[in-house]
Amino acid sequence: MGKGEATRERILEIAEAAVLAKGFGATSIDEVIAEAGLTKSGFFYHFKDKNALAREMLRRYVKTNDQLFDDIFARGRQLSDDPLQAFLISLKLLAEVMADLPNGHPGCLIASVCYQERLFDREVRELTAQSVRDWNARFRHILDGIAAVHSPREPIDLDDLADMMSCIVDGAIIMSKTLNDPSRLERQILIFRSCVKLIFSAPSLS
Amino acid sequence: MGKGEATRERILEIAEAAVLAKGFGATSIDEVIAEAGLTKSGFFYHFKDKNALAREMLRRYVKTNDQLFDDIFARGRQLSDDPLQAFLISLKLLAEVMADLPNGHPGCLIASVCYQERLFDREVRELTAQSVRDWNARFRHILDGIAAVHSPREPIDLDDLADMMSCIVDGAIIMSKTLNDPSRLERQILIFRSCVKLIFSAPSLS
């Protein structure tokens, strides 16, 4: 990693924390560069404007998250051959990871962008939309695998159930931040897990 | 309603739409007063600063929403004596109301504040937290009524299930805005409804 790349990473990390804490509009370039220890000229050498910063922040955020999900759902599949059990295990793991965050989840950048849309150009908004679609497709794929083995009670739309995952997480992050209670996120993931369990467990068993 | 009060209302309505569309920080007083047809002096006559505007916007928003929920859940109880059926009916009604919004849900002010917290003073943040607590208590109360008649399958924490309602709605609003697909909100409410139905319906029946 060259020196320039390292500086870019440092800027992105500082900016992400600031943006999640107080929003994109309220995050000044001045304070970011002060913390990063460089000048305004240095900043604009790396990012042509604030929108470029937002784009790179998003790319970084989505990539990190995708990796986390790859890991967690791969681990679930390792631990059980049954797709339902594997998913339930992964959700438990996810809940644990979220519970272990020292200061609670810092916030979802996609949600942050969502409530500041006019500040961003079309490319940034398309990036957020695509990442949400990717997430939904990921969960949908997992649910397909489950539904092939366990037929769901109640006629449930698997697309909607896949969407529900992201909705719960985003909503729970907001609640945990608003109430200053990090445990809400973990608990919401676990109750979603209970719902999945209920939906796909045969009524005759248990 | 005096003339001053009418002006305040007009400012609040314009500001709310702008804030939900592009965030609090990106909403300039200049554009609000331009749309409202008054001068800067006029604005500061009504609100001492932007924080005062935020406070009143929130109060207005929470009040409107509380009224909507009062109506919908009262209607549910009118239509069925069974608390579970009443709740399921109300959720259906809520989904319909959300589906009927012409341009989709404009956004949740509480979520908006959540992602811009440093911009607001403690009073504003406490207002959002209290309104979330009130909502959760409302749903918890409804669930208590249901659980008294129908014992839940699976050991489910009713506090968490009550929280889930707000989480789903907030999360679904974000998804519908990000994907520019208003129907997601309606569908998420309905799938939450299915989950509630599953949780409280006796395993022997159906």
Next chain:
DNA sequence: GTCAAAACCGTACCGCAAGTACAGTTTCTG
């Protein structure tokens, strides 16, 4: 070691938005 490119620094500047100050004017209401 050389030399060019990469990675910055310094300074000066523009335009916009929040907010202050305060005097003056219109509009409503008793």
Next chain:
DNA sequence: CAGAAACTGTACTTGCGGTACGGTTTTGAC
């Protein structure tokens, strides 16, 4: 008609995003 409420107008301060541009240091390839 008087006084309060609801504004208008002007001028100013501060902070931020962004531009322009010339100068300086650091780095890595040869």
